[in-house]
Amino acid sequence: xxxxxxxxxxxxxxxxxxxxxxxxxxxxxxxxxxxxxxxxxxxxxxxxxxxxxxxxxxxxxxxxxxxxxxxxxxxxxxxxxxxxxxxxxxxxxxxxxxxxxxxxxxxxxxxxxxxxxxxxxxxxxxxxxxxxxxxxxxxxxxxxxxxxxxxxxxxxxxxxxxxxxxxxxxxxxxxxxxxxxxxxxxxxxxxxxxxxxxxxxxxxxxxxxxxxxxxxxxxxxxxxxxxxxxxxxxxxxxxxxxxxxxxxxxxxxxxxxxxxxxxxxxxxxxxxxxxxxxxxxxxxxxxxxxxxxxxxxxxxxxxxxxxxxxxxxxxxxxxxxxxxxxxxxxxxxxxxxxxxxxxxxxxxxxxxxxxxxxxxxxxxxxxxxxxxxxxxxxxxxxxxxxxxxxxxxxxxxxxxxxxxxxxxxxxxxxxxxxxxxxxxxxxxxxxxxxxxxxxxxxxxx
Amino acid sequence: xxxxxxxxxxxxxxxxxxxxxxxxxxxxxxxxxxxxxxxxxxxxxxxxxxxxxxxxxxxxxxxxxxxxxxxxxxxxxxxxxxxxxxxxxxxxxxxxxxxxxxxxxxxxxxxxxxxxxxxxxxxxxxxxxxxxxxxxxxxxxxxxxxxxxxxxxxxxxxxxxxxxxxxxxxxxxxxxxxxxxxxxxxxxxxxxxxxxxxxxxxxxxxxxxxxxxxxxxxxxxxxxxxxxxxxxxxxxxxxxxxxxxxxxxxx
Numbered sequence: 001x002x003x004x005x006x007x008x009x010x011x012x013x014x015x016x017x018x019x020x021x022x023x024x025x026x027x028x029x030x031x032x033x034x035x036x037x038x039x040x041x042x043x044x045x046x047x048x049x050x051x052x053x054x055x056x057x058x059x060x061x062x063x064x065x066x067x068x069x070x071x072x073x074x075x076x077x078x079x080x081x082x083x084x085x086x087x088x089x090x091x092x093x094x095x096x097x098x099x100x101x102x103x104x105x106x107x108x109x110x111x112x113x114x115x116x117x118x119x120x121x122x123x124x125x126x127x128x129x130x131x132x133x134x135x136x137x138x139x140x141x142x143x144x145x146x147x148x149x150x151x152x153x154x155x156x157x158x159x160x161x162x163x164x165x166x167x168x169x170x171x172x173x174x175x176x177x178x179x180x181x182x183x184x185x186x187x188x189x190x191x192x193x194x195x196x197x198x199x200x201x202x203x204x205x206x207x208x209x210x211x212x213x214x215x216x217x218x219x220x221x222x223x224x225x226x227x228x229x230x231x232x233x234x235x236x237x238x239x240x241x242x243x244x245x246x247x248x249x250x251x252x253x254x255x256x257x258x259x260x261x262x263x264x265x266x267x268x269x270x271x272x273x274x275x276x277x278x279x280x281x282x283x284x285x286x287x288x289x290x291x292x293x294x295x296x297x298x299x300x301x302x303x304x305x306x307x308x309x310x311x312x313x314x315x316x317x318x319x320x321x322x323x324x325x326x327x328x329x330x331x332x333x334x335x336x337x338x339x340x341x342x343x344x345x346x347x348x349x350x351x352x353x354x355x356x357x358x359x360x361x362x363x364x365x366x367x368x369x370x371x372x373x374x375x376x377x378x379x380x381x382x383x384x385x386x387x388x389x390x391x392x393x394x395x396x397x398x399x400x401x402x403x404x405x406x407x408x409x410x411x412x413x414x415x416x417x418x419x420x421x422x423x424x425x426x427x428x429x430x431x432x433x434x435x436x437x438x439x440x441x442x443x444x445x
Numbered sequence: 446x447x448x449x450x451x452x453x454x455x456x457x458x459x460x461x462x463x464x465x466x467x468x469x470x471x472x473x474x475x476x477x478x479x480x481x482x483x484x485x486x487x488x489x490x491x492x493x494x495x496x497x498x499x500x501x502x503x504x505x506x507x508x509x510x511x512x513x514x515x516x517x518x519x520x521x522x523x524x525x526x527x528x529x530x531x532x533x534x535x536x537x538x539x540x541x542x543x544x545x546x547x548x549x550x551x552x553x554x555x556x557x558x559x560x561x562x563x564x565x566x567x568x569x570x571x572x573x574x575x576x577x578x579x580x581x582x583x584x585x586x587x588x589x590x591x592x593x594x595x596x597x598x599x600x601x602x603x604x605x606x607x608x609x610x611x612x613x614x615x616x617x618x619x620x621x622x623x624x625x626x627x628x629x630x631x632x633x634x635x636x637x638x639x640x641x642x643x644x645x646x647x648x649x650x651x652x653x654x655x656x657x658x659x660x661x662x663x664x665x666x667x668x669x670x671x672x673x674x675x676x677x678x679x680x681x682x683x684x685x686x687x688x689x690x691x692x693x694x695x696x
Contacts, residue, residue, distance in 0.1 A: 385498065390535045390589075393495050394549035394605060395523035395556070404548065408539025408588075 007045030010065025024124030037151025040141035085421030091170025099185030114163035153186035164194035207238025237265035253279025292325030465669035481666035526612030596627035632657030
């Protein structure tokens with residue numbers, strides 16, 4: 001509904017109407033948090049072009065608010081997952097269906113003491129106060145309007161807490177599925193790592209239905225001093241679904257956050273990460289690859305705040321865009337005045353495979369300290385004709401030659417993934433995508 | 446019939462005529478050298494024959510093993526047995542040499558009705574072909590030509606030629622950027638492939654290469670056509686007298 005200022009606030013009424021029945025309703029701080037989310041979303045409305053972090057990704061498709069919050073989903077059959085290597089490696093598999101954690105479908109293996117995996121809904125119902133220091137405290141509502149909407153819908157998701165000093169070798173695999181009944185999902189995930197703890201988290205997003213829908217996923221991540229999270233995201237949602245993901249990550253002194261996001265799904269696929277390097281010597285690495293086709297919009301939006309000295313941030317996003325698809329990279333590295341010896345780099349590289357494809361790249365540095373090493377860059381181009389001719393001249397058929405070159409472009413980024421099984425899974429997915437999309441019938445591209 | 450028959454070939458690049466009525470016949474087993482000054486059309490000829498985009502044939506025909514070469518795409522020409530050793534081989538980051546070469550060899554084998562090599566068999570095959578070329582396994586594991594010296598790149602070209610077993614090879618200024626030792630390794634590799642069947646077109650600016658790869662015939666290319674042909678002694682004459690007389694004659 002538009003209010004007096006002409007803003008659109010789709011879904012707000014649904015959130016307000018549901019609030020009294022959501023898990024944890026009646027607990028003062030939970031009610032207050034939901035209300036703060038609703039208020040922030042009401043004040044900002046659905047993001048528009050003039051909003052700094054939404055300049056290139058248009059949410060008009062959501063303006064009518066045509067999606068309804070998913071209800072309970074019954075039994076489903078979990079399909080074979082594309083990440084075969086990660087599956088064999090994983091020590092625990094958490095399943096989320098239509099935005100709700102499903103303990104009945106999850107297999108938590110034997111996680112050691114000090115590692116807890118729970119549904120947010122259960123904790124909010126049973127012992128909400130445990131979450132009070134964390135929930136909502138990494139998300140800055142004014143900067144993340146869609147996370148504000150998610151906060152208004154606070155109901156379920158996954159809570160992972162790891163106590164100080166625990167090093168978990170086997171990754172945790174969080175599998176999120178959407179079904180035909182899952183119009184709109186608003187899951188909220190919380191990951192808290194104590195000092196010195198270390199874990200690998202793999203997230204897989206898959207749509208089981210070709211119907212349209214809307215994912216509005218928010219994760220809050222807290223890394224204690226010296227903690228380390230390797231976070232891999234595989235987003236292959238249904239091509240009809242709008243998939244928005246926002247992560248707010250607090251990184252304490254000496255802690256490391258390593259993220260790699262592969263996106264090939266969604267009508268809109270958006271990966272937004274806001275990383276706050278809050279203690280000296282903290283570092284983050286935000287990487288990703290994306291492959292767009294048809295009229296997809298694939299967006300990587302990052303904000304890295306160097307709030308303490310001697311922190312390091314690295315970002316490399318590489319994508320290939322075919323047909324009428326569009327890529328977006330918006331990244332800001334913000335260095336506060338006292339964050340001396342900051343080392344911050346960001347790079348966006350896109351390969352345009354058709355004349356209708358487009359990339360909007362806006363890397364930005366905002367630096368208030370004087371002793372820093374920062375750089376940014378963005379490139380966009382077509383496949384190198386000299387390379388292509390070299391392969392052709394050796395007898396390699398054109399579609400295969402193009403696949404090899406595009407695959408090589410992306411595999412350079414994937415090679416940065418420190419877990420071999422995950423890197424192989426991602427590489428396999430890239431190759432399958434290339435074989436499907438770069439075929440003989442489209443040789444003229 | 447000649448293995449390669451070029452008839453009254455005219456070609457242009459970006460609307461500019463470069464090849465202007467070139468005729469040449471190369472029979473199986475023969476090595477022909479094409480010499481000429483800079484800008485005479487030597488490299489253009491190699492690209493026209495190998496099918497590079499942007500090189501437009503405006504007149505004439507080229508028959509390769511009885512087929513019209515100009516009707517074929519670059520990759521089809523290669524699979525039909527035409528090979529170009531590049532003057533400047535490109536570096537392709539992210540594509541490992543061995544994967545690239547296996548893909549190419551298997552594409553050519555498929556065309557010849559042969560089964561593809563698996564990874565293991567291919568390593569054996571390529572090691573055998575690399576004998577004498579001083580190419581380490583490490584060079585093959587690296588990305589194609591990436592970080593290679595000039596000599597390493599040229600040796601890799603010759604390895605590709607050996608592995609693909611073409612019917613006809615064009616060596617485009619293979620001597621450029623090579624010191625005398627590297628030139629010898631490369632020439633030995635090429636000579637090892639002279640089996641009385643493979644035809645070769647050796648394009649060079651200098652006579653030096655022809656001391657090592659001794660041609661059956663030498664042609665002088667000037668302003669896009671062949672202005673003089675002779676035996677291997679013609680190369681020595683050119684070395685002594687230069688190309689000046691042909692530039693004037695052809696004008």
